Amino acid sequence: MRSEQHTSGQYAIVAVAASAGGIQGLSALLSGLGPTLRVPVLVVQHLDPRHRTLLAEVLSRRTELPVKLAEDQERVEPGTVYLAPPDRHLLVGPAGLLSLSNSELVHFVRPSADLLFESVAGAYGSRAIACVLTGTGVDGAMGVEAIKQRGGTVISEDPETAQFAGMPRAAVATGAVDFVLRLDEIAAAVRGLVEDKRQ
Template sequence: MPTPTPPSAVTPENFAVVAVAASAGGIHGLVTLLEGLDSELPVPLLVVQHLDPRHRTVLAEILNRRTGLAVKLAEQDETAFAGTVYIAPPDRHLLVRPDGTLSLSRSELVHFLRPSADLLFESVAGAYGPRAIAVVLTGTGNDGAMGVDAVKSRGGTVIAQDPRTAEFRGMPEAAVGTGAVDFVLPLEEIPAVIRGLVEIKK
């Protein structure tokens, strides 16, 4: 297992974080995404997948079996390390601070949702500016659209699954509709683009 790289060790010209949002159809989307990423990915991945708040989730265990990356439910005040996937727990907003530590919140629902992709994306935009990547996968509704606008306005990069290839097109379609998306891609092509963006230039 490679030694985790704290966010402060990532040089300013490199990307520092990837934030991913998914809803309906998202488990398949996340499996495909993570299977295509290298276990030595030089950034952390923060994930909002809309989950039933009434039940304990086994999403981390499912994804852990399908990827070389470490996958876990995010915990309050932990540091987000490279090569690790942090999933928002059911009924908690997931946010990240500029020092790379995570925050979980029970603040009010956003568009009837908690966790909210918009809040995650807005927090990575505020924390990392042009060093943030936001990814919107399959899902119903429009969660993430305001957030991708925030990421783009701070100079970050936005990727959306091509709505025509998404199991549920609402979320990626809303993201594309903002005009803030840099890459609109079939799901299978997204991991290669992420790898190309975050690869540390020697």
């Protein structure tokens, strides 16, 4: 086995995007991450802005990690899942400081995966992992290109097996995706990347 080191691995954050079919997709991903993930997870799930969301409560039952709606000016903590609130863009800045914005829609949606991924790319560069799960539309495609350009790693759910193929297909079409995986394979891939301490 690898010798124990107290330095963190190469990766420092995971950003996830989902839309239609996302509750099932996020449940599968988060439940597979285990209770000891060493990095924060930021999630954009397209939600109906007219209703209070119960997504944090639903996902909390599917994972051992704490799940909460992100708050403006909150600093991310390792092993915590932060969800973009309905109708607010979720961004992250240097030192893991979150911000929420009600700026204009991007590709007709707010929150936008593109804006999240672009902020993650800017703040974390090569230490970022982005995951695109099931969904309609093209949100996330520009963002994964930003992640890749800054040296990060991109995982997409396989469009052939995704419940809704639009978002995964758009991501894969950019050429920026490193791994195209079935939903049940993504959590293990994320864990493997985060836990790999080789530098």
